[in-house]
Structures are given as structure tokens and as C-alpha cells.
Amino acid sequence: MKKELGLLVTLLTMGALAGCNNQQEPETSQASSAETTATSMVESTQTQASSQSETSQxxxxxxxxxxxxxxxxxxxxxxxxxxxxxxxxxxxxxxxxxxxxxxxxxxxxxxxxxxxxxxxxxxxxxxxxxxxxxxxxxxxxFQSKDYQSADEAAAAVNVTADDGGQAVDLGYGITGHIQGAAGSSYLSWQEGNWSLTVRAVNQEEQDPVPVAKEVVAYLEEAMLPAPEAGQITIDMGKNDHTATTVVWQQEKTLRTVQHQDARSALKMAVSMNQ
Known part of the structure; x- marks a missing residue:
């Protein structure tokens, strides 16, 4: 009988202790959850601050x-x-x-x-x-020079049109002609009263055809001044402001624009027709 009572007391004591332990676990879990939430809020605040700083910068x-x-x-x-x-x-x-x-x-x-x-x-x-x-x-x-006569101004244009050599399709129904001389290749063609020439250096393996096609395409959408005689010369062997020269005669006046970039020179001349 005493053994049974002792066993019963032991069981009751273990159950009470177990109950206390079970009641404390939720508190620990809640504390851990609170810490996680606080940490998340701090990180979120820092992220927002960083984002706002980057946006401001x-x-x-x-x-x-x-x-x-x-x-x-x-x-x-x-x-x-x-x-x-x-x-x-x-x-x-x-x-x-x-x-x-x-x-x-x-x-x-x-x-x-x-x-x-x-x-x-x-x-x-x-x-x-x-x-x-x-x-x-x-x-x-840019240069503008008045001459005594229209003939003098026309002679100063120094047109270099040449339809000799191999024919090259430049697109838009325009045919150019390419030929070599003294280590260079010259591709020439005509558009209205404008004569155009692209010079490429053979030793540097330059190809004048892509440049000529780009010019032809640009002039399909942009209008140059209408000259009595005009010459455009693009020298791929130069890299200074004389690399591209656009010169044209209007009555007794000769006008010349130059730029180190071919399209930029054309844009300068086109802007004088607006």
C-alpha cells in the first residue's frame, strides 16, 4: 500500500513539472517570433532607406x-x-x-x-x-568667297566626276564607278549637278563602297542646296577637319563646308538649304 502511494505521488509530481514546461514553451516561441519580426522590420527600413538614397542620387x-x-x-x-x-x-x-x-x-x-x-x-x-x-x-x-564672274566661281569648284572603271551599284538607281590610282581607290558618281567622290587608301585596306552607299542613302532623305556646280569629296585617308569637303557654286559665290566626319559635313550643307 505504501509503495502504491509513493508511486502515485511520483507520477503526480512528474505530471505537474511537465505541465509547467509545456506552459513555458509558447513564451519562448513568442519571444523568438518577436525578435524575428523586429529584425525583419530593421532590414526592411534599411533597404527602403538605401533605395531612397540611390533614387535620390x-x-x-x-x-x-x-x-x-x-x-x-x-x-x-x-x-x-x-x-x-x-x-x-x-x-x-x-x-x-x-x-x-x-x-x-x-x-x-x-x-x-x-x-x-x-x-x-x-x-x-x-x-x-x-x-x-x-x-x-x-x-x-566654312568658307564663302565671291568671284568676279560665275565662270570663275564654277572653275574653283574643281569637279572631279569620272565615269571610268568598274561599275558599282550604290542603290536607289545610282551607279558609281571605281578605279585605282597611286595606291588609292576612287569611287565616283553623279547626283543632279553634284559630283561625288570617295577616296580609299589601298594599303589600309579601306573600302569606299559602304561609305558611298551610306551617302547615297542619306541624300535620299536630305536635300542639299541646289548648285550650278557642286563637288563632294570624302577622303578616307584623312582624319582632320578637311576629311570631307562639300563645295558648290551659286552664281558668283563659292561656298565650302568641311568636317572630319562625312555625314556631319553633309548635315552642315543641308542645314544651309533650310
């Missing part, structure tokens, strides 16, 4: 870039106006293509009857005809 960078672009545009418009003030009666290029982020600068010389302009793409705006431009390399040029 991105917005600031975009705003600064837009401000620079606006400033460059205003500077370019101002230099065009200053050049026109020097030569008020001349038709001047209204579009001188620049590398991204560059500002147009210019130096002028001569008179209405014999005007010259050099264009520069620089990081900052300098006054028109600033002496510092003498140390810079021009990207483009």
Missing part, C-alpha cells in the same frame, strides 16, 4: 546631366547668333554636329565677300575668336 545625376545639356544648347545657340552678327548677310550653316557633351566654339576671319569660319568642339565655352582657340584643333570649317 540617380535623380540628382539626371538633373545635373540635363542642366549641362541645356547649358550646352544655350551656348551653341548663342555662338551661332554671334557668328551671324559678324556676317549678317551670309547664309551660314545652322547645324555643326558635335561629339556628346562638347560645346561649339568658333573663330571668324575675313569679310562678307571672303569669309572664313573655323569650328571647335570643346569642354567649355570661350568667347568668339578667343586667342586660346589657336591652340585647339578645329572639327569643321
Amino acid at each position: 540617380s535623380s540628382t545625376s539626371s538633373s545635373q546631366a540635363a542642366s549641362r545639356d541645356s547649358s550646352n544648347t544655350n551656348s551653341t545657340a548663342d555662338i551661332y547668333a554671334q557668328i551671324q552678327a559678324v556676317f549678317p548677310d551670309l547664309v551660314l550653316p545652322k547645324d555643326i554636329p558635335l561629339a556628346s557633351g562638347k560645346v561649339l566654339n568658333a573663330a571668324t576671319a575675313g569679310s562678307q565677300a571672303d569669309a572664313s569660319i573655323l569650328y571647335y568642339g570643346l569642354d567649355q565655352q570661350l568667347p568668339l575668336n578667343d586667342k586660346a582657340l589657336n591652340e585647339e584643333t578645329p572639327i569643321a570649317a
Whole structure:
């Protein structure tokens, strides 16, 4: 009987202890859950703060870039106006293509009857005809020269049209002719009163055909001034501002635009027809 009572007391004591342990476990679980939630909230707050900071930085960078672009545009418009003030009666290029982020600068010389302009793409705006431009390399040029007669002006165009050599299909119903001479290949063709020539250097394995096709395609959508005689020469062997020359005669006046990039030179000439 005493053994049975002792066993019963032992069982009751173990059950009570087990009950206490079961009641404490939910508290531990709740504490762990609270810690996890707090940690998650902190991480979320940090992520949001980081995201807002990145968005703010991105917005600031975009705003600064837009401000620079606006400033460059205003500077370019101002230099065009200053050049026109020097030569008020001349038709001047209204579009001188620049590398991204560059500002147009210019130096002028001569008179209405014999005007010259050099264009520069620089990081900052300098006054028109600033002496510092003498140390810079021009990207483009414009000249306008009056002659005594239309015949003299026409002779100064120096048309180099040549339909000799191998025929090349340039697209849009235009056929060019290519031939070699003195280490170079010359591809020539005619469009209206314009004669066009692309020179490639054989030693450098240059191919004039893709360049000629690009020019033909561009001139299908853009209109050059209508000359009495005109010559476009693209020299793939040059990389300075004389690489592409567009020269044309209108009555007694000879106009010339040059740019280191072929399409940019064409755009300059096209802008004078607007």
C-alpha cells in the first residue's frame, strides 16, 4: 500500500513539472517570433532607406546631366547668333554636329565677300575668336568667297566626276564607278549637278563602297542646296577637319563646308538649304 502511494505521488509530481514546461514553451516561441519580426522590420527600413538614397542620387545625376545639356544648347545657340552678327548677310550653316557633351566654339576671319569660319568642339565655352582657340584643333570649317564672274566661281569648284572603271551599284538607281590610282581607290558618281567622290587608301585596306552607299542613302532623305556646280569629296585617308569637303557654286559665290566626319559635313550643307 505504501509503495502504491509513493508511486502515485511520483507520477503526480512528474505530471505537474511537465505541465509547467509545456506552459513555458509558447513564451519562448513568442519571444523568438518577436525578435524575428523586429529584425525583419530593421532590414526592411534599411533597404527602403538605401533605395531612397540611390533614387535620390540617380535623380540628382539626371538633373545635373540635363542642366549641362541645356547649358550646352544655350551656348551653341548663342555662338551661332554671334557668328551671324559678324556676317549678317551670309547664309551660314545652322547645324555643326558635335561629339556628346562638347560645346561649339568658333573663330571668324575675313569679310562678307571672303569669309572664313573655323569650328571647335570643346569642354567649355570661350568667347568668339578667343586667342586660346589657336591652340585647339578645329572639327569643321566654312568658307564663302565671291568671284568676279560665275565662270570663275564654277572653275574653283574643281569637279572631279569620272565615269571610268568598274561599275558599282550604290542603290536607289545610282551607279558609281571605281578605279585605282597611286595606291588609292576612287569611287565616283553623279547626283543632279553634284559630283561625288570617295577616296580609299589601298594599303589600309579601306573600302569606299559602304561609305558611298551610306551617302547615297542619306541624300535620299536630305536635300542639299541646289548648285550650278557642286563637288563632294570624302577622303578616307584623312582624319582632320578637311576629311570631307562639300563645295558648290551659286552664281558668283563659292561656298565650302568641311568636317572630319562625312555625314556631319553633309548635315552642315543641308542645314544651309533650310
